[in-house]
Amino acid sequence: MVTTIKAEAGVAAAEADTSGAEPVVHRCSEHTVEILSDSGEGAQKCGQAFGTVSAKMGNGAWTVEIIPAEIQPPARTPAGASGNRIRISSAQVTNWGDRTNLVVAFNEQVLLSRHEIGAFADDAVILVENMWATHEDEDIRKAWASAMAQLATAHYRVIEVPMEEQCLTVVENARKGKNMFALGLLAWIYDRDLELVREQIAYTFRKKSAEVYEANIALLDLGVKWASEHLDFRIQVPAAPVGQAMVVMNGNQALALGGIASGMELAAMYPITPATSVSHHLSDVFESYGGVVHQAEDEIAAIGVAIGASYAGKCAFTITSGPGLALKTEFIGLATMIEVPLVIVDVQRGGPSTGLPTKVEQSDLLAAVFGQPGDTPKVVLAPATIEECFHVMITARRIADAFRVPVLVLSDANLATGVQPFPRPEPRPEWFSPPPDQSPVPEGLRPFDWDARTGLSQRFIPGQPGGMHIVTGLHHDENGKLTYDQKMYQHSSAMRSRKLAVLQEMLQPPVVTGDADGGDLLLVGWGSTRGAIEEAVEQARGEGLSVSSTHLSFLSPLQPGLKQIFSKFKKVMTVEINYSDDPTAPYITEENRRRGQLSFLLRASTLVDVDCWTRVLGEPLRPATLVDVIRANVPQGGAR
Amino acid sequence: MPSDDRVPQALEALAGARETFRAAVAAAAEEVRGFVAAHRAPADGAAERAARELGPFATGRIDTSRFGALFGGAEPLDASALEWLGRAQAVLGEAAGADDRYFQADVPAGADLRNAANAALARAGRAFGAARVVELVRGGRFRETDHAAYLESFPPALWTRAERELAPPLVLAMAGADLQVGGLAELLLGSQKIVLVVRTPAPPAALVRLITPGVFVIQASDAGGLKGLSTVAGAAVGAVIAQGAVQFVHDPAAGSTLPARLSVGTLPAEEPKQALGRYTAAQQVEELRQLASLARVNAPALLALDGGPAPVGPTLADKLAAWLLQQAAVPGM
Structure with a gap:
């Protein structure tokens, strides 16, 4: 039986009753899916398989694991949500995106935990295991009812799925099978190549017996069959043509x-x-x-x-x-x-x-x-x-x-x-870097014969003719021997430091995405946030805002030319996933404010007043959130 | 000699050991290639080479002309050094891509088995010889008169301990009358694997002479019995003897005492009476009895022929030997 709680927009607008009707196919350029379960129920395997198959079919994809902090948290608790979030697209995807469009959940509590942090789109479709509604434990039934009541306040379309009941027709322990049943649901909804899905299952369970593989295939097929008989919609995310091996x-x-x-x-x-x-x-x-x-x-x-x-x-x-x-x-x-x-x-x-x-x-x-x-x-x-x-x-x-x-x-x-x-x-x-030169060491050369200009020296290898030397963590001279020479303390420190200056001199300034000539706001990021930042900048620029971004790959030494780049923008702000004080919080002043770590580094090295926007929510940044940040931080009147 | 299906089957049983050897040699070949590339006068610019070395992450981030200018120049080697490195590289390349023939040899009728095995391993071991030549050239210690031959033949006696762990496995096809295996013991070091495919009638328990605490020894009637030989830790020797041989396995991993390590199939009802080539009947009988004794098998038929008393359990010497082995407790033994 399919029960729809609410249906208002998008996919959710479709009628729930399939009774012989062809499913409505929704074509979109991207879609985000979540599979949620208790820890140990295999939602991650399901999500990884779905993401991998989607990528193999030519979709852009980015998956993020939803992992509880504990290895085995209590079952059916919001904190125990474990799963996988997959953003698939017709184009290349560089980040996990914003909110989830379709959810498969093995219980209502894990669903609730994600709902409460605003993880789902307003019109998300939710397929949830319905065994809890009629569970023999009254507390569970109450929890189910309470959760459903909360979810009903949103505009989701909730579809109850008898996962346990279905899986028990194939396996004795449905807890070990729901993930593949869920994979079958997704494979049908998104029209995935079932041969690729089977290959992925074979790979996932390559160290298990043939019986395990066959049971998982049967569960997959069961999921496909159930979806085809009960769901009234399908999602089509056309694949991007791939011109090269991926x-x-x-x-x-x-x-x-x-x-x-x-x-x-x-x-x-x-x-x-x-x-x-x-x-x-x-x-x-x-x-x-x-x-x-x-x-x-x-x-x-x-x-x-x-x-x-x-x-x-x-x-x-x-x-x-x-x-x-x-x-x-x-x-x-x-x-x-x-x-x-x-x-x-x-x-x-x-x-x-x-x-x-x-x-x-x-x-x-x-x-x-x-x-x-x-x-x-x-x-x-x-x-x-x-x-x-x-x-x-x-x-x-x-x-x-x-x-x-x-x-x-x-x-x-x-x-x-x-x-x-x-x-x-x-x-x-x-x-494969060439192995170190083990030719006989030239007469007189020492293991730390620093070039006075670059700080570089030839590396000696134990056993190399003439290369026998000692190493020590103590301050040492060019021979590697402990030294008490004050001038050598200064000199060797300078030589080790000089190498970074030499490397920095070889680095090139970072690329500015947007207006290299300058503008109102420059976002500066590093590491895994690039995709979200660039997507947000692109969207904000589409709104006419004068915002650009640059992303640093070298953090020590920093890439050159930063001060010059920063000088072209009215405001420079780092975007990072680390902690910084809210400047409006009690006791926080301009003088004592603790800033984002890159911001700290850039301020120290460029003497530019680099602001920061940071969050430590334990999740990747969302482009839509960053668009809001951009809107709030573009200096007034800063339209392009 | 006519083709024998058991040879490819024996090679298949050693597939893991062959891959280990090939992988190690391939890695060495790559290292030499890198070294030669770094020390050859560059055919292209240092910047281009630096760009290739630094990889795509450096693209647009590192000025490769500056990097190349500073790190582009290892001291060029002289022509002679480059030539010998090139020859060594060729030997390594050949070994890395070697097919099954690299790991097998025929023992000519009447030849000494130990010498034949040593020669075959020396040929296969020329890959190690090539690595040694590279080291010598890099260290400026290469002398053509002393070291050039390493590229043709590099006998196991010259292999390092690490090389013995990567030893090329070997399948030898031979006649049963030449199965004088005692000399193989000195070759069964490290992870060396040797399989003897015996084509004619052979002594029933020839390999008993190789039973020592750390060596896996197997006599089987077909190559299927060798399955898993590659995964045996340490040295191993096997013989596939179709006619007249006792099947037995001495597995050092199976226990700390000899009876636990040694399992023996059915012993023949009668002792050998015919000589096989140079193998006298007495030698064959002695080996058979030794096997029975080691396994503590009750073999009244054999002993009756000899007229001696039947064994009545471990002697004091046996107990002492077993105790000593337990005390030794050397890993891998």
Whole structure:
């Protein structure tokens, strides 16, 4: 039975009763779907499969995982909502978009949690498991009724679906099957290629038995059948023509594959959310390419192993998240002091402390740039897309090798779990940096023979003829030996720092999207927010507002020309997912206001009064929210 | 020799070990290629090379002409060094793309098995020799008179411990009369895998001589019995003997005591009476008894022929040996 609570607009305007009528097909350029369940019910698998199949069919896609902070939160609670949000489009998608158009929910409580934070479009269609309406537990029935009453205050079209009842015709435990039934519903609604869906299921359950695969296929077919017999609408999001080979992956997988493509041969890590899956992907394939994944006993040991491998002549990388970065602090200083190449990947999550392990934040920027005691110059890069997560590793490794310096790559939970199609990379032999020169060391050359102009020096490898040397974390001279020479303290600090200036001199100014010649408002972002910022800027410019944006990929050293770019705009404002004080809040003054981290950095380095707009809601930024921010911040009279 | 289906089956059983070897060699080949590219006088501009090295993320963000100007120039190598690096690179490339023939050899009738195996491994191991040549050239220690031969043949005795872990597996086709396996023991180091495909009648328990604590040993009647050999940790040797041989497996991972590690199929009702080539009947009998003894199999028929007493359980020496093995507790043993 299909029950429609309310139907007012869009898809929701269609009649609910299908009784033999052809479904109404709604054609749109993009649509956003959410699958919600309790933790452990497989909504994420369903969403990932739907997103991947959509991308393979040529749709632009961006998925975001909705993950509770706990591994196994209580069932049927708003805080336990687990799932996946998939934005599909006829064009390329660069962010998760705004509000959800269609929802499949396994219970009303997870639905309610998303409704309460305004996740759904006003005319969203909601397909919800209806077993709770008649549940034997009166409290559950009451909770259901209460939730339905709340949802009825919105303009959603709610369709009750007997998921449990249907799944029990195939499996004994419906909790293990609803996700594939839901996938069947979506496959029918969005007219997905069922052969591709079956392939994806086969891949998802490749380590399970044939019986498991067959049961999941039966559930998929059941979902398709139920939808075709009971739903009165379908959604058509035409695919964009794809002129080249594409790949579909999430940011962590891209970082892992990029690490392999860069020719690095050792990844040392300790598991930490949301970075862990980088090593999962690596452990699947790294050995086939001559690499080693080392899971150390803790974060400190992990970076120690990586430093050791780099010291021995390789370039290694280590993977972590905020709390792990804190633990690695001392060894990052060591790598800087002994000048070994090292790549450190920080997949940022909400902080401080253990914070929000599964949620996105960009709060590690200043820790990455300045987080070590003593002066620790290092390079910090930030990919902005999943595709860049792959390519940044090649650049990071080359810079680390060339400058004998640690390179920090700042990804985040949004990139880590988001899935996006992008052109298939064509690995080049040159990405494998040449191994260090182990020719005999020329007579008289020392292991830290800094070039006085650039601070660069030739890297010695243990075992290299004439290259025997010691390394120490203590202040040392050109021979690597402990020194008590005051002038050497100053000189060696200058040499380590100089390398960043040399790199900065090679960098190019960031591109301005919009009016490079200037205007009323310039938004400055970094990392995974680029898609949302650029989409918002495009929309605001469509409204006639004089707004542009620029996005920084190099955060240490900063790209050149920023002051000049900023000087062309009446107002410059960073947009970040980290905390800043509301200037109107009690006690907050211009003098004591804590600003967004990039804003802080830019103000210090350019002396420009860079404002900021930041949020720490544990979710990616929404373009529509940013459009509102732009409207509120364009100086008055600032139409183009 | 005529083709034998068991040879490709044996190679298939070693697929994992072959891939491990190929992957390691391919990685080495790539490294050499990068090194040669960096030290050859550049055919194109440093900026273009820098752009390729830095990858697409650098596009529009890094001025590659400046980067190339600063990092474009490793010291060019002299022509002789480049030539030897090129030859080594070719050997590595050949090994990385090697087909099944790279991992198999025939043992000529009457030849010494150990020598034949050593020669075949030396040929396959020339990939390691090539890597050694690269190291020597890079370190300025290459001498043509001493080291050029490494590109043709690099025997296992020269392999490093790490190379033994990546050892190329080997399938040897041979006659049963030449199954004098004792000399193979010195080759069964690291993760070396060797399979002997025996084409003619063979002694019933020849491989018993290779049973040592850390070595996986299997005698099977068909190549199907070798399934999973690639995944065995450490060294392993197998023989596929169609006619007259006892089937047994010595699996070091199966337990800490010999009886737990050794499982033996049915022993023949009668001891061998005929010599096989140089293999005397007495040798064959001795091996068969040794196998029965190691497995503590009750084999009254065999002992009756000999007239000696039947075994009555572990001797004091057996107990001492078992205790010592337990105390050793060396990983991988």
